[in-house]
Amino acid sequence: MHLNDLDYAVFAVYLLALSLVVWRVSRRERDSVDYFLAGRNLTWWVIGCSLVASNISTEHFVGMAGSGFDVGLAIAAYEWMAAVTIVFVGWLFLPRFLRHGVYTIPEYLQLRYSPAARTVFAAVMVINFIFIALATVLYSGGLALQAIFGVHWPWGVVVLALIGGAYTVWGGLAAAVYTDVVHLVFLLAGGVIATWIGLRQVGGFSALMEAEPQRFDAILPADHPDLPWVGVFFGGMWVANFFYWGCNQYIVQGTLGARNLAEGQRGILMAAFLKLWIPFIVVIPGIVAHRLYAGSLPDKDMAYPHLIVQLLPTGLAGLMLAALLGAVLSSVDSMTNSASTIFTMDLYARLKRADPQRDAVRLLKVGRWATALIVLAAAAWTPVVSSAGGVFNYIQNAWLFFTPGVLAAFVLGFFWPRASARGAMAALLGSIPLSLALMQVFPDLAFLNRGGIVFLLCCGLIALLADRRGAVRAPAPAAPAPVDLTPARGYWAVGSLVLATVAGLYWYFG
Numbered sequence: 001m002h003l004n005d006l007d008y009a010v011f012a013v014y015l016l017a018l019s020l021v022v023w024r025v026s027r028r029e030r031d032s033v034d035y036f037l038a039g040r041n042l043t044w045w046v047i048g049c050s051l052v053a054s055n056i057s058t059e060h061f062v063g064m065a066g067s068g069f070d071v072g073l074a075i076a077a078y079e080w081m082a083a084v085t086i087v088f089v090g091w092l093f094l095p096r097f098l099r100h101g102v103y104t105i106p107e108y109l110q111l112r113y114s115p116a117a118r119t120v121f122a123a124v125m126v127i128n129f130i131f132i133a134l135a136t137v138l139y140s141g142g143l144a145l146q147a148i149f150g151v152h153w154p155w156g157v158v159v160l161a162l163i164g165g166a167y168t169v170w171g172g173l174a175a176a177v178y179t180d181v182v183h184l185v186f187l188l189a190g191g192v193i194a195t196w197i198g199l200r201q202v203g204g205f206s207a208l209m210e211a212e213p214q215r216f217d218a219i220l221p222a223d224h225p226d227l228p229w230v231g232v233f234f235g236g237m238w239v240a241n242f243f244y245w246g247c248n249q250y251i252v253q254g255t256l257g258a259r260n261l262a263e264g265q266r267g268i269l270m271a272a273f274l275k276l277w278i279p280f281i282v283v284i285p286g287i288v289a290h291r292l293y294a295g296s297l298p299d300k301d302m303a304y305p306h307l308i309v310q311l312l313p314t315g316l317a318g319l320m321l322a323a324l325l326g327a328v329l330s331s332v333d334s335m336t337n338s339a340s341t342i343f344t345m346d347l348y349a350r351l352k353r354a355d356p357q358r359d360a361v362r363l364l365k366v367g368r369w370a371t372a373l374i375v376l377a378a379a380a381w382t383p384v385v386s387s388a389g390g391v392f393n394y395i396q397n398a399w400l401f402f403t404p405g406v407l408a409a410f411v412l413g414f415f416w417p418r419a420s421a422r423g424a425m426a427a428l429l430g431s432i433p434l435s436l437a438l439m440q441v442f443p444d445l446a447f448l449n450r451g452g453i454v455f456l457l458c459c460g461l462i463a464l465l466a467d468r469r470g471a472v473r474a475p476a477p478a479a480p481a482p483v484d485l486t487p488a489r490g491y492w493a494v495g496s497l498v499l500a501t502v503a504g505l506y507w508y509f510g
Helices: 005-026 032-040 044-055 058-070 073-092 094-099 105-112 115-149 153-201 205-211 229-234 236-246 249-256 261-277 279-293 300-311 317-351 360-386 391-399 403-415 421-441 447-464 491-509
Strands: none
Touching (some): 005 153, 005 317, 044 153, 044 249, 044 261, 044 317, 058 073, 058 279, 058 300, 073 094, 073 236, 073 261, 073 279, 073 491, 094 105, 094 261, 105 115, 105 249, 115 153, 115 249, 115 300, 115 317, 115 360, 115 421, 153 300, 153 317, 153 360, 205 279, 229 447, 236 249, 236 391, 236 403, 236 447, 249 261, 249 317, 261 279, 279 300, 403 421, 403 447, 421 447
8 A cells, every 4th residue: 555645644643642652651650550550540531442442453453354244243242242241340340359459360369269270360361362362463463564555464563563562561551551542543533434435435334234134134043153143142252251351351450450440430331332333343344345345355354454455545544554553552552561460460479479569669670571571472473373264263262262261260259159269270270171172072063152151161160169168258358448449420320321222233233
């Protein structure tokens, strides 16, 4: 794609805004609380922007748009069901984490179960951040740069890793969440423009629905290999979303840095509302690409980049480049900061018996080195991801190998006093073997259905190994709690509006 002076100017403005934000917030980084939790001083709009910007990356613009090209609007279930999940996470999960003043999600497992549960979960999360989440984002970002700007994807990966890793190493969580605001502005602007141009090309939204009616069916048959309605509404979709939004460090970390519970909950509601509309700027362009290029596009994951190359007028390429770069960097910064937080606080600090308060400066240095190494390792793994097939299904399938056991340990730990450390360890360690066994016995079982079944089996393991002598002592809250735990006023009034909107979308497109 040819870049003119206007394109370079738009992109320069983006880089300048990014640099100014990182420079400003990095001056405040004095210790580990500042670096890992932004000083517990984040407000609702920053949290809301960060949650959405960290979540939306090139796995959406490449992978989800590719699934829109392939199966249509049904892939929007990941966004719409996420909006529902987020509302419940703000009500059930966030107050418990803030009450105990944890730096990381694994830390809660030690408080509730045992140090071993914390160690296992922390190690698994760091590995999965590097080899699934972060590597996939870097690869799909490199793929998008190759398709649109002719940069061979391994070099694109190097550029993205260097930029994303550099400002995350320097600025920590504060740099990650405040630059996410910049990312989100460019990301949404680029997505809206691409959707508008694409719809104009096919005669508008109504014309597209008439021309591609089968791709506007939001509910697919029960035997669909990827999105069976049973798995979406009653199975693994809930497991994936509750883990992702409630137990996933790189998403939850922004809320752990909230000024108080009310600010965290307001940010969560903002994220839920934004998630409702993401399919219209990600999936719709994929359907447009199917309408225009079906039969001539060799790879579904190239639907969005190909659409941009073919339709984007001169002068908007700089904005689209900024949007795509922002989509990658917003995930890279959050993932690397969260992975380094888990490594530093859940593994290194405990191995070296470092105290988070007394050794805060030393832990800050370790966190920065860990961030750099994590980015490099993920970049080195991208050639493996390149041979894995469709990006979006790959990452969702991979997460569902271990998330059922994690979610079972958290949910039963929250609500069932007899859930024991033995049961939690059985669930955490048993999730992957159970998933592999089901794949062998039922090779045609959709991965969403498999995830739901494994979750129930892991709950059964926890029940089987429950403490029969009486209730296990619940973790003692921090005294006093590090932030005000007064809930946001009108939380469920706004949350109910989100739930009603999801129901309306399924009624209209079902």
